[in-house]
Amino acid sequence: MSKATQSGLHLPPTHALAADDALRAAVHQAVADVRARTPLAQSFTNFVTINLVANAQLASGGTAAMSYLPDDVIDIAAMCGATYINVGTLLPFYKDALGEITSALHDAGHRWVLDPVAAGLGATRTAILTAMRDVPPTVVRANASEVIALDALWGLSDGEASPKGPAGVESTDDVDTALMAAVRVARHLRAADRDGLGAVAVSGETDLVTDGERVFRLPGGDATMTKITGAGCALGGVTATYLCVAEPLVAALAASLLFNRAGERAARESHGPGSFQTEFLDALWAIDADTVSTSTVLEVSR
Numbered sequence: 001m002s003k004a005t006q007s008g009l010h011l012p013p014t015h016a017l018a019a020d021d022a023l024r025a026a027v028h029q030a031v032a033d034v035r036a037r038t039p040l041a042q043s044f045t046n047f048v049t050i051n052l053v054a055n056a057q058l059a060s061g062g063t064a065a066m067s068y069l070p071d072d073v074i075d076i077a078a079m080c081g082a083t084y085i086n087v088g089t090l091l092p093f094y095k096d097a098l099g100e101i102t103s104a105l106h107d108a109g110h111r112w113v114l115d116p117v118a119a120g121l122g123a124t125r126t127a128i129l130t131a132m133r134d135v136p137p138t139v140v141r142a143n144a145s146e147v148i149a150l151d152a153l154w155g156l157s158d159g160e161a162s163p164k165g166p167a168g169v170e171s172t173d174d175v176d177t178a179l180m181a182a183v184r185v186a187r188h189l190r191a192a193d194r195d196g197l198g199a200v201a202v203s204g205e206t207d208l209v210t211d212g213e214r215v216f217r218l219p220g221g222d223a224t225m226t227k228i229t230g231a232g233c234a235l236g237g238v239t240a241t242y243l244c245v246a247e248p249l250v251a252a253l254a255a256s257l258l259f260n261r262a263g264e265r266a267a268r269e270s271h272g273p274g275s276f277q278t279e280f281l282d283a284l285w286a287i288d289a290d291t292v293s294t295s296t297v298l299e300v301s302r
């Protein structure tokens with residue numbers, strides 16, 4: 001991948017993922033396994049979208065448990081398949097709580113998804129996210145600006161940050177400009193993982209998912225997903241749900257593909273953001289494993 005890709009000058013050449021690629025079968029299996037096994041993925045997440053995260057996990061076939069207490073989160077981690085951590089609404093005591101939780105999850109080899117909401121904004125969030133460099137998650141799920149900021153915070157990028165900087169919780173960058181940052185972050189996650197596994201999912205108009213070696217572009221979804229709060233947070237929560245039953249790359253692909261197909265269906269059925277959110281939950285419930293696993297997936301050619 002050329003340096004030019006990082007600055008967004010060229011879109012990388014891609015080819016369609018083959019119908020018989022083993023990843024498609026693994027995505028199908030993950031969607032089916034979640035529906036068959038109803039896995040619990042717990043969350044430490046922001047209090048704007050906490051309800052949508054739990055409902056999206058339930059509609060996708062999993063179950064939810066939310067907590068802000070380190071003791072709780074560490075105890076529940078021992079009895080659930082994966083944890084979702086989202087730094088959207090930080091309170092001062094979260095700095096200690098999140099340090100305690102992420103160290104314990106790392107020591108236990110517990111799989112977790114980080115949503116680094118508004119990465120790059122404020123000293124407390126910067127301190128919290130910087131400290132996660134040495135006890136990193138299994139999957140990072142974020143928008144493009146957040147991935148670019150995390151790459152810089154973790155010192156993986158020669159210090160380049162988003163040219164536009166963070167704009168609260170919204171992205172100011174195109175997904176493709178985060179390609180090299182996503183690859184570097186994924187490699188960092190894998191280097192720290194006891195099984196050598198990890199993945200990064202960058203959301204936007206066309207999502208990007210990578211394990212640091214293979215890079216996939218996932219077109220689709222609907223722009224109305226940006227007109228409800230928490231589509232990205234819910235995507236992170238559902239990624240944790242899939243992480244209970246599947247490898248990180250498969251979990252990230254399955255969740256992002258399910259969300260794209262559900263967003264399209266909800267857009268057809270709804271009349272604005274209010275009904276879109278309702279239809280979106282119904283669509284997460286209705287979309288089947290065949291529809292998810294046969295989705296268009298474009299692999300960046302090496």
Ligand SMILES: Nc1ncnc2c1ncn2[C@@H]1O[C@H](COP(=O)(O)OP(=O)(O)OP(=O)(O)O)[C@@H](O)[C@H]1O
Nearest residue numbers: 143203204205220221222223225230231232233259
């Ligand atoms: N312009 C778009 N067209 C189609 N789908 C989109 C578009 N923008 C975002 N999405 C989809 O919406 C979902 C959320 O992605 P987004 O990038 O908005 O997350 P986010 O910024 O973290 O959101 P939030 O912080 O509000 O939860 C993803 O499934 C993504 O594919």
Ligand SMILES: Cc1ncsc1CCO
Nearest residue numbers: 046048088089117169230
């Ligand atoms: C709006 C908002 N503010 C903090 S977290 C959040 C939800 C979207 O990330």
Ligand SMILES: [Mg+2]
Nearest residue numbers: 117169232233
């Ligand atoms: Mg977000």
